Each structure stands twice: as C-alpha cells, then as structure tokens.
Amino acid sequence: MRGIALERRKVIGVAAGLAVLPVWWGLRQVVSGAKGDWHTDTAPLERAFPLLGPLTDAKWVSSRDSDRGIPSPELVLSGFARLTPGKLAELAVAHAFVSEGPADEFSSWFEKPLKGEGPENPRWVRSHELDRDGSGYSTSLWFDRRSDTVRFWALNPYG
Structure with a gap:
C-alpha cells in the first residue's frame, strides 16, 4: 500500500509541474514583453526596399515567423525602420x-x-509612387518626418 501511495504522489507531483510550466512560460513572455518576437536585422529590408538606402535601425516581423503548425504560403513583412x-x-x-497614415494598427496575428x-505621435506621410503593386507583390510605406522612421507592410517583397 505504501508503494502505491508513493507512486500516486510522484504522478501528482509530475502533473502539477507540467501544469505550472505553461503558466511560467506565459508569465516570462509578459515580463519580457515578447521583445524577442521581432527581427532587428536591416539587410533583408534593404534588399526588399532598395530605394530607402541603408537603414540604421529596425523592428519587424514576418508572416513566416512563429511556431504555428501551418506556415504562411505568402511572405509578408511588417514593421518599422x-x-x-x-x-x-x-x-x-x-x-x-x-x-x-496606416488604416490599421497591426491587425494580423504575426504583427x-x-x-x-514605433515613433511617438507620428505624423505619417506617404508617397504612392514608392508603393509597388502587381506581379503578386505589393508594398505600403508610411514615413514620419520627425523621427525619420518608415512603417512598412509588404506582400512578397522579393517578387
């Protein structure tokens, strides 16, 4: 009988530990602000938006980021540079x-x-000439003159 009680306590202990793990992970994400969920490298953006020239800073995400079971068939880049x-x-x-300004405030799951x-109290301007449409890709660029920041959303930016 004593062996059965000990085994039951082990099972209960392991189950309690497994129940706490998702809570711990969720709290860690909240405390850290999930800052690791974006990219900061500028090279992919400079290839996608060559007219913008070298970029000095970036925070961006991709529709192919995340551990979702089904990856996105189309590549979308969204963020600030x-x-x-x-x-x-x-x-x-x-x-x-x-x-x-942009019509929405990052409505997609990956955004x-x-x-x-992004910049505080931006005053967005846009040039439709700089946006690209056609051949399965499109780009929308909004610029904040005060901070030299561009907000971008691009579908299949590499063609």
Whole structure:
C-alpha cells in the first residue's frame, strides 16, 4: 500500500509541474514583453526596399515567423525602420507625398509584437509612387518626418 501511495504522489507531483510550466512560460513572455518576437536585422529590408538606402535601425516581423503548425504560403513583412538622416528629404524631392497614415494598427496575428512600438505621435506621410503593386507583390510605406522612421507592410517583397 505504501508503494502505491508513493507512486500516486510522484504522478501528482509530475502533473502539477507540467501544469505550472505553461503558466511560467506565459508569465516570462509578459515580463519580457515578447521583445524577442521581432527581427532587428536591416539587410533583408534593404534588399526588399532598395530605394530607402541603408537603414540604421529596425523592428519587424514576418508572416513566416512563429511556431504555428501551418506556415504562411505568402511572405509578408511588417514593421518599422529608421532611415539615415536626410534620406526622407531626398525622397521628398523626387516623389510626391501626401498626409496619410496606416488604416490599421497591426491587425494580423504575426504583427502583435509590434503593437505599441514605433515613433511617438507620428505624423505619417506617404508617397504612392514608392508603393509597388502587381506581379503578386505589393508594398505600403508610411514615413514620419520627425523621427525619420518608415512603417512598412509588404506582400512578397522579393517578387
């Protein structure tokens, strides 16, 4: 009888430990702010958006990120990047800009880590000439003049 009681305690202990593990992981994600869920490398963005030139900083996500069971068949990049000083002024000389902000605040499942990120109180402008559409890819770029930040959303940016 004593052996059965000991085995039952082991099973209960292991089950309790397994129940605590997801809670611990969830709390760790909340405390850390899930900051590890975005990319900071600029090279892929510079390849996707060559007109923006070298970028100095970035926070972005991809529809192919995450451990979801079914990967996205299409690649979407979304996030923020910082332009080199003077780059936006250079673009404004060559392209027409209008005051226009993004329609949504990161509504896709993979964009959740970006909520609350980006420049404070941005005044977005956009050049439809810089956005690309057709051949299965499209890009939307919004620029904040005060912070030299670009917010981007791109479907299949590499063609």
